[in-house]
Amino acid sequence: MQTSDDALRIENLSHWYGDFRVLNQINLRITPGQIVALVGPSGCGKSTLLKAILGTHPANEGRILVDGNQVRTPSRNVGIVYQHYSLFDFLTAEANVAFGLKLDESSLAFRMLMIPQWLKMRAKHIERARAFLDSVKLGAACGKYPAELSGGMRQRVAIAQALILKPKLVLLDEPFGALDEATRESLQMMLLGFYQENLKAKQEGRTPEYTILIVTHELNEAIYVANRVVGLSRFHDAGEQGAMIVYDRPCPIFLPDEPKDVESFVQQREELRKAVFDPSYVKHHSKYVSFWEQLSELAASS
Amino acid sequence: MIHRPIPGWLYYLLGIAGVMVVACVYAALSTRQTHINPDQSVMPGFSALGEGVVEIFKSRGNERNPRPSWISNDASATYWRLALGLASGVALSVVVGVSMGAYTAAEAFFNPLITFFAKIPPTAMLAVYMVVFGMALKMYVAMVAFGVFFTMAQAIYQSVRKDVSTDLIDKAYTLGASEIEVLYEVVWRQVLPRVIENLRLQIGPAMVFLIAAEWAFADQGFGYTLRQQSKLLNMNVVYLYLAILGLTGLGFDWALMRLRRWLCPWFGE
Ligand SMILES: Nc1ncnc2c1ncn2[C@@H]1O[C@H](COP(=O)(O)OP(=O)(O)OP(=O)(O)O)[C@@H](O)[C@H]1O
Ligand SMILES: [Mg+2]
Numbered sequence: 001m002q003t004s005d006d007a008l009r010i011e012n013l014s015h016w017y018g019d020f021r022v023l024n025q026i027n028l029r030i031t032p033g034q035i036v037a038l039v040g041p042s043g044c045g046k047s048t049l050l051k052a053i054l055g056t057h058p059a060n061e062g063r064i065l066v067d068g069n070q071v072r073t074p075s076r077n078v079g080i081v082y083q084h085y086s087l088f089d090f091l092t093a094e095a096n097v098a099f100g101l102k103l104d105e106s107s108l109a110f111r112m113l114m115i116p117q118w119l120k121m122r123a124k125h126i127e128r129a130r131a132f133l134d135s136v137k138l139g140a141a142c143g144k145y146p147a148e149l150s151g152g153m154r155q156r157v158a159i160a161q162a163l164i165l166k167p168k169l170v171l172l173d174e175p176f177g178a179l180d181e182a183t184r185e186s187l188q189m190m191l192l193g194f195y196q197e198n199l200k201a202k203q204e205g206r207t208p209e210y211t212i213l214i215v216t217h218e219l220n221e222a223i224y225v226a227n228r229v230v231g232l233s234r235f236h237d238a239g240e241q242g243a244m245i246v247y248d249r250p251c252p253i254f255l256p257d258e259p260k261d262v263e264s265f266v267q268q269r270e271e272l273r274k275a276v277f278d279p280s281y282v283k284h285h286s287k288y289v290s291f292w293e294q295l296s297e298l299a300a301s302s
Numbered sequence: 303m304i305h306r307p308i309p310g311w312l313y314y315l316l317g318i319a320g321v322m323v324v325a326c327v328y329a330a331l332s333t334r335q336t337h338i339n340p341d342q343s344v345m346p347g348f349s350a351l352g353e354g355v356v357e358i359f360k361s362r363g364n365e366r367n368p369r370p371s372w373i374s375n376d377a378s379a380t381y382w383r384l385a386l387g388l389a390s391g392v393a394l395s396v397v398v399g400v401s402m403g404a405y406t407a408a409e410a411f412f413n414p415l416i417t418f419f420a421k422i423p424p425t426a427m428l429a430v431y432m433v434v435f436g437m438a439l440k441m442y443v444a445m446v447a448f449g450v451f452f453t454m455a456q457a458i459y460q461s462v463r464k465d466v467s468t469d470l471i472d473k474a475y476t477l478g479a480s481e482i483e484v485l486y487e488v489v490w491r492q493v494l495p496r497v498i499e500n501l502r503l504q505i506g507p508a509m510v511f512l513i514a515a516e517w518a519f520a521d522q523g524f525g526y527t528l529r530q531q532s533k534l535l536n537m538n539v540v541y542l543y544l545a546i547l548g549l550t551g552l553g554f555d556w557a558l559m560r561l562r563r564w565l566c567p568w569f570g571e
Binding site (some may be wrong): 054073074076078079080082085086088089090091092099100104107108145146147161162165167 | 467469470472473474475476477478479480482483486487488491492494566567568569570
């Protein structure tokens, strides 16, 4: 395995607040193009892990590499979508999406001093933002401010805003938690659409562009949108040391328009319930951590 | 009936009625006063007010040495002082308020000072400004600027703390922003409507401070003329000046509201 291929690599990461150990010896590798769901009991440290990856709250021990570079502060390599406060109130939907392009491709001095050139660039940014919004079925909302959008539309714009920069990794922290069931489903399909684009890129020999780590408390959602489920939990034989990764397995992936066959989830969902969410089921933390083995078995058999 | 809407025409009619009632009551009182004492000038009638208009717009001086009318003389002095004072007060409070909201060190440094000075009545500080800046333009500018600075800096500081979430700032970094870009493209853009709204609230106090300073020290400006003319009991001129000050405040308020709607259409009403 070439390490420089990894979008994300977490090595022996531990974190504690005061003398309360939250995360213990986390190791995780994510390669480009994977859509990984992170599940775990409430309060187990999912947000803490995300903040460490983002670089806003570095962990006490261990290190995190994104695309081979150690994370120390937030940067344009890692994008984030929150459950709330996800957009800039003072920008329209298209300007929100173009905001990253603007910050990434021009400097404040350039924008103030080279106004004609900047305006030309600006027009291109807006065009790209509109095209992206069109592709996630939000063409009609381009000129609206966040306050004029529904919750679902806002999260769509927020995801577009993070993805248009093509960061190495995008983190979603319960992005659909505040949405109703139908809206939620349409946003899940949007994510499946990105996975399809990843597959297409792989077939054409390109590096897939969308690598996503999504935290969710909905097990069906985890299995549906992701191709890999990671469980974080304290319910294992060294649980008092903090939460570890106790589950890491591939899961079925769907096409956006394919009917969602919930029955096929049942087995994996029960497995997850037991392995991640059941405090009385004590096991070695690596019992269900088999993603990479299963992947190479799969590769060998095909 | 509480909170119940009324038809639009009635709304405007009632507004006009209010003005009419005050005008009629004033006219009645004025007529009665004139009946008692034909020479009274405390409640001048409408014709006396008309003479007041001529008085304030009339060019002064003579052929060889022409001088501007009272109104152009006073307006240019007062408005210039007001504009300079507000501009420097706003600029200073934006710099201090934003850095207090953004940097804990600045917050720790400025907070005790600002909380203390905000409690001193600004007009009382006039004594200090006069000694420090003399009786020139600088004193009036300082009076207005510091008069609005402490309140505005506190408001902007609060707004940065409250309206700009840490999550959004982190998000701007993930989109490739530098620190200065976060300050200008996120923090400033987010608090701009609050700055304008606060400035609207400060117009009234700013005029109080300026008129008080002019009343005490100036040899031109609305405050100066108000003092001179009220001493002479030329109330027709005084009332006109008060009306002009009222209209100035209204005009400023309206212009700032339009500015806010134009610059920050996202802010709502
Ligand atoms: N700033 C902090 N100071 C002290 N303890 C904290 C802090 N932030 C989080 N914790 C604790 O760390 C643990 C993990 O919190 P975290 O927010 O990461 O959990 P989570 O898995 O995201 O939970 P949820 O599913 O409810 O969002 C919790 O027990 C929480 O009480
Ligand atoms: Mg959380």
